[in-house]
Amino acid sequence: MILIMDIHKLNIIIIWMLIFSGVHCSVNIETVDDEVDIKKTDHGYALTMEENNHKFSNKKALFKITESDCTHITLNFFSSNSFTYNIDDCILYSLQAFDYEVPTQRSYSMLIIDGTTTETQVKIYITNIDDEVPILHCPNCILDENTMYDKDNTPCFYTLEDPDGFLSFMTITVNNELDKTFEVITNQDLPNETYSTEEPLINLITLNYKTTDFYSFSVTVIDSGNNNATVNAIINVNDIRNTNPRWTKIINFAEFPEKSVQEFDVKAIDGDTGINSSICYEITGQDDLKQHSDYDIKIDKNTGHIIVKNIDRDKYDINVIEVNITACVCDETDWCTPQKLNYYIEDIDDHSPIIVKNTYLDGTDQEFNDNEPKIVNIEFLENFSGSFNFSSLIQDIDTGENAQFEVQLVPEGDFDYTVAYIIVPTAGYKFGNFKISVSDKTYLDYENPTWINNYFHVSI
Numbered sequence: 407m408i409l410i411m412d413i414h415k416l417n418i419i420i421i422w423m424l425i426f427s428g429v430h431c432s433v434n435i436e437t438v439d440d441e442v443d444i445k446k447t448d449h450g451y452a453l454t455m456e457e458n459n460h461k462f463s464n465k466k467a468l469f470k471i472t473e474s475d476c477t478h479i480t481l482n483f484f485s486s487n488s489f490t491y492n493i494d495d496c497i498l499y500s501l502q503a504f505d506y507e508v509p510t511q512r513s514y515s516m517l518i519i520d521g522t523t524t525e526t527q528v529k530i531y532i533t534n535i536d537d538e539v540p541i542l543h544c545p546n547c548i549l550d551e552n553t554m555y556d557k558d559n560t561p562c563f564y565t566l567e568d569p570d571g572f573l574s575f576m577t578i579t580v581n582n583e584l585d586k587t588f589e590v591i592t593n594q595d596l597p598n599e600t601y602s603t604e605e606p607l608i609n610l611i612t613l614n615y616k617t618t619d620f621y622s623f624s625v626t627v628i629d630s631g632n633n634n635a636t637v638n639a640i641i642n643v644n645d646i647r648n649t650n651p652r653w654t655k656i657i658n659f660a661e662f663p664e665k666s667v668q669e670f671d672v673k674a675i676d677g678d679t680g681i682n683s684s685i686c687y688e689i690t691g692q693d694d695l696k697q698h699s700d701y702d703i704k705i706d707k708n709t710g711h712i713i714v715k716n717i718d719r720d721k722y723d724i725n726v727i728e729v730n731i732t733a734c735v736c737d738e739t740d741w742c743t744p745q746k747l748n749y750y751i752e753d754i755d756d757h758s759p760i761i762v763k764n765t766y767l768d769g770t771d772q773e774f775n776d777n778e779p780k781i782v783n784i785e786f787l788e789n790f791s792g793s794f795n796f797s798s799l800i801q802d803i804d805t806g807e808n809a810q811f812e813v814q815l816v817p818e819g820d821f822d823y824t825v826a827y828i829i830v831p832t833a834g835y836k837f838g839n840f841k842i843s844v845s846d847k848t849y850l851d852y853e854n855p856t857w858i859n860n861y862f863h864v865s866i
């Protein structure tokens with residue numbers, strides 16, 4: 407039966423045989439180091455000590471063997487878990503460190519054999535301490551401006567790892583004086599044997615893309631063993647839609663001649679520069695344009711190029727045209743910025759004064775539809791000394807000095823009949839009513855054949 411067992415089972419059989427046979431003796435051990443706790447158990451000793459892989463120098467005293475001269479001591483490990491050791495002056499030293507994070511170094515079971523018949527069982531338990539450095543992985547985070555994030559809605563999580571566990575005892579600090587802006591929330595309710603978790607980053611104040619579009623800071627994590635790590639973090643701020651477009655190029659006043667073709671360029675940009683959407687232009691709310699649809703004022707929806715033409719200043723007698731344009735975010739047309747454009751239209755002298763109508767004393771009008779010479783025949787008695795029975799409305803639809811005109815009587819043919827007549831007034835602006843009267847009735851002598859038919863022109 408013994409022949410078919412492996413060496414470990416062989417040892418066990420031997421132990422039990424020895425225990426039950428009662429023929430063997432045992433050695434005792436005692437502590438020589440405060441950091442090593444030794445307790446007597448039913449079957450030997452239980453030795454407990456903290457892992458020491460970070461503070462091990464070259465050897466560690468585990469216990470002292472008593473009641474033996476230690477000249478024939480060997481250790482017999484019960485499994486493949488063993489450690490290197492030596493015995494000096496009956497003190498057993500481990501010549502290697504014990505690291506709890508290495509699973510095979512967490513416990514040992516062995517026999518101390520003194521000679522051939524004396525054995526003592528010793529179990530060694532290595533306890534975990536927070537001796538390894540934690541690791542923090544920074545996410546690449548984008549947070550919306552004007553939004554408060556809490557642990558439930560933040561998209562930003564730091565991965566915290568520590569091979570020791572004990573994650574609930576971590577302190578995570580935001581540096582670079584941004585601890586009033588950001589905070590990493592730590593979870594205080596994790597079992598000690600949790601080795602990795604996600605810790606949410608939240609903001610403590612609202613972020614403003616226009617003020618700061620990204621934050622760069624470091625985050626330090628300290629574990630319960632005072633092991634720490636610092637990593638750099640960058641939080642980008644996402645611009646969200648909350649600003650109307652902004653005009654960057656505008657010509658809000660221009661002066662140019664009527665009936666000319668004018669071109670202007672205006673430009674606006676997205677007020678939310680982080681979104682930077684395309685801007686669309688439009689002419690809006692232009693009452694004059696609706697009234698006078700023969701105006702031609704257009705703006706290119708995409709480029710902001712304005713073309714103005716066909717403005718007939720005289721036709722509507724207006725000198726200033728107010729055009730309202732807007733710049734809107736093309737795909738979010740609630741976001742618009744209006745702008746007023748004022749165009750001062752210069753008159754050109756493209757109209758002559760004309761006689762529009764004659765109005766007779768009885769109230770009837772004789773209207774003229776063209777600029778051709780008009781012939782008016784009137785008859786009256788000799789020695790007539792009053793005014794003719796009509797007045798002439800003369801109009802020049804230009805404006806300014808282009809609308810000033812003079813009126814006079816000029817001879818028709820060789821003989822000057824105008825010496826007997828007068829027209830008043832002799833000048834007008836834009837329009838006026840003119841009346842012709844006899845200024846010297848002594849000319850109006852029927853017996854003088856020259857004065858029976860009088861001809862003259864009204865010249866404007």
Ligand SMILES: [Ca+2]
Pocket residue numbers: 457459460505506507537538
């Ligand atoms: Ca360790």
Ligand SMILES: [Ca+2]
Pocket residue numbers: 536537538539540568569570571629631633
């Ligand atoms: Ca640790």
Ligand SMILES: [Ca+2]
Pocket residue numbers: 457506507534535536537538569570
């Ligand atoms: Ca540890």
Ligand SMILES: [Ca+2]
Pocket residue numbers: 719720753754755756757803804805808
């Ligand atoms: Ca004109």
